[in-house]
Amino acid sequence: MPTKIEKDSLTGTNTTGHDWDGVRELDNPLPKWWLYTWLVCIAWAFVWFVLYPSIPLGTTYWHGVLGASTRAEVDRDVAAVTARRAGVMNKIAAEPYDAIRAQPALLEAAQTAGRIGFANNCQPCHGAGGGGAIGYPALAAGAWIWGGRVEDIELTLQHGIRSGDPDARIGQMPRFGADGILTAPQIEQVADYVMTLYQTPRKDAAEADVKAGAALYAENCVACHGENAKGNRELGAPALASRVHLYGGAREQVVAQITQPRLGVMPAWNQRLDAATIKSLALYVHDLGGGE
Ligand code: HEC
Ligand code: HEC
The missing domain is CATH 1.10.760.10 (Cytochrome c-like domain)
Structure with missing residues (x-):
């Protein structure tokens, strides 16, 4: 609540006239050093605003007279x-x-x-x-x-x-499963054969299945992956008689590739x-x- 401005009897300084439950405030001036530092800062800021990019102006901005730009x-x-x-x-x-x-x-x-x-x-x-x-x-x-x-x-x-x-390199592989070229059991058989090429044959694969797989390979895969399964670089068909596999060496991964080739993009x-x-x-x- 504002009260009267009066001289404080102890310090001889005027009060501000503000009164908070009886606590009053002395109207001491700011220390000179503080005041001048503050004014110099304001002046410095104005100079800075003029020299350097500072004020946004719609779609552009004030670039500053120095033209500074990081x-x-x-x-x-x-x-x-x-x-x-x-x-x-x-x-x-x-x-x-x-x-x-x-x-x-x-x-x-x-x-x-x-x-x-x-x-x-x-x-x-x-x-x-x-x-x-x-x-x-x-x-x-x-x-x-x-x-x-x-x-x-x-x-x-x-x-x-x-x-x-x-001029991209383009290698195609038919979607043997997705397009119904081979049945699911045939894909299992040819995968069993591919696992022998990978030199990690399925342990409980029946010999008849592997043989049937080899016949399916000769019929469906040789054209691209080759007689000896060494692949064909003209066609971008990877070697299957190899220990390095683009899509992994597990039998599920082989089945997945034969069913629906991923045909990656580089x-x-x-x-x-x-x-x-x-x-x-x-x-x-x-x-x-x-x-x-
Ligand atoms: C028209 C050519 C073509 C035919 C036919 C073909 N492939 Fe492929 N094969 C490819 C190409 C190209 C790739 C690499 C494709 C990719 O990136 O998906 C590939 C990749 C593979 C892979 C993955 C190899 C790896 O390193 O991970 C397997 C397994 C595979 N083929 C098996 C077969 C089998 C089994 C058949 C026959 C049932 C077959 N392919 C028929 C062209 C062919
Ligand atoms: C977005 C993923 C991606 C990026 C990025 C990428 N590649 Fe590839 N790259 C592939 C794929 C996928 C293949 C295999 C394609 C196929 O199935 O034949 C490949 C194949 C290649 C091959 C052919 C390998 C072979 O056996 O013949 C070379 C070489 C290669 N990349 C080099 C590079 C280099 C160098 C760069 C960087 C400048 C690069 N790649 C960036 C995805 C990528």
């Missing part, structure tokens, strides 16, 4: 790095792989670009170090679906696999990455351990 700074830095690397990257793009390998400094630059490019673009699907996962081939294993020469890998990277790119990179980066990636993948 985004432009990043763009400048990136452009500077790109310019510094341009010589090396142009050389990687222009020279054949043998020539790159023959120049230690160039090879090292390509390996670095490949390692970083792989971590940024490929690792989510293919795993660290190209270890692979179900549905995503192990790139270090040397069990190539489409080919393991560095030129094959480069082509795979440029156009992808079932990617929609006009993106095309020629629109997203420049030629030198793709070549660096091809070298890196080739040198993971499985290159031919």
